[in-house]
Amino acid sequence: MSKVIRIGTRDSELALWQAKTVQKALESTGHQTELVPVKSTGDLNLDQPLYEMGITGIFTKTLDVAMINGDVDIAVHSMKDVPTALPKGIVEAAIMKRANSKDLLIHKGVEFLENEEGTIATGSLRRKAQWLHKYPNHKVVDLRGNVNTRMQKLNDNNWNGAIFAAAGLERIEIKPENFIDLNWMIPAPAQGAMLIVAMEEDEYCRRALSVLNHKESELCVHVEREFLKTLEGGCTAPIGALAKILNNHVHFHGALFSLDGKKKMEVERSLPVAEIEDMGKECAQEILKNGGKELMANIKSVLNN
Structure with a gap:
């Protein structure tokens, strides 16, 4: 069986660049594709700061709905914009090789x-x-x-x-x-990485996308996103995380900041690639134990009021 893979994307120049990159990669492996641009709530409301809009995945929600409704087959995202918990029925299908994370x-x-x-x-x-x-x-x-x-x-x-x-x-x-x-600034978890999602039941698209997955990038961004998820920070909390692979070791640097920047809680760790299963989680727990829990509660109460 073969079908035209409909690629959902936001319609900004950058989002279209990302979608066309995926389109080119899929077509080079013999698949037929079609681009389907959609406007997201995040693109439509430019007057309100993101954290005031109170929506997790503001740039991904419209595409999630389009996928669930069957209007598109896959969606391409800047991975840093994607909530750590995907909607039911939608799965990570491929992470492209990460670009500059700075x-x-x-x-x-x-x-x-x-x-x-x-x-x-x-x-x-x-x-x-x-x-x-x-x-x-x-x-x-x-x-x-x-x-x-x-x-x-x-x-x-x-x-x-x-x-x-x-x-x-x-x-x-x-x-x-x-x-x-800004070499001193810790990037957002998964910054520079592109994520392609598909419906869990869509074996055709998942198989087509699996060959585009970049394993090293996948390992690193999963450590960073696990750190983010454990701290319970949506994409609005002041959380930075970066994992890199050097000499078969994953080197991780993560931090949580107060909203005014006065407090900084950070953690650095290095582990062999084979031992990184709970690395992001454990690094986040270290921060939570050392005052991060109270700081996160304070951040949430300020943002929710």
């Missing part, structure tokens, strides 16, 4: 980094908390929209800079020359 600063001159005053834009609580941890006197303003919209807003406002995921800018080739790699 955050970077697009700036209008770096002199302000030496000053007490500065204004940075980001829609991410994780980036905001880490920026304020390092630069407590700076101001951080909210920035929403797709990559191109955010870049335009940076140009139109008198901010000193804005923080972006390197992978997004590199994928659609709009990374300007005035950037700094």
Whole structure:
């Protein structure tokens, strides 16, 4: 049996780039495909900060519904936007080879980094908390929209800079020359990775996608997402996590921050690849035991009020 695989995607330039990459990979293995772009709630409401919208998986929900309704067969996501618990009946079918996982600063001159005053834009609580941890006197303003919209807003406002995921800018080739790699900033769990989901019962699509899976990327992002899930942080909590494989060992660095960036709880660990089964969970439990539980409760109460 063969069928045309309908690929669901958000309709931003970056999302379409990701979907077309998957389309090309599937067609190179002999499958027929069709792109089906859909608008998500996260794309439609640009006036409200994500954490105020109170929806887990705001960028993935519309595609989940389209899959469950049978309008598309598979969906392509930036994995950092995907909730750690997938809807019933939907499964991870492949994780593509991870791209650059770093955050970077697009700036209008770096002199302000030496000053007490500065204004940075980001829609991410994780980036905001880490920026304020390092630069407590700076101001951080909210920035929403797709990559191109955010870049335009940076140009139109008198901010000193804005923080972006390197992978997004590199994928659609709009990374300007005035950037700094934020090597000190811990990325979002699974940042730079692309996830393709399918319906659990759809063996045809799952088999087609299995050949696109990149095992090393899968191992690393699963450790990071297990850390996130154990801390009970949706994509709105200030949680960073990064796992890398070096010399057959997984090196993990994770952290939880207070919303104002004043508190930072971090953990670093290295284990042989064969022993990483509960690595993310155990690292998160270490943070929870050392005051992270109270900090998470405080974060939730502030965000829910």
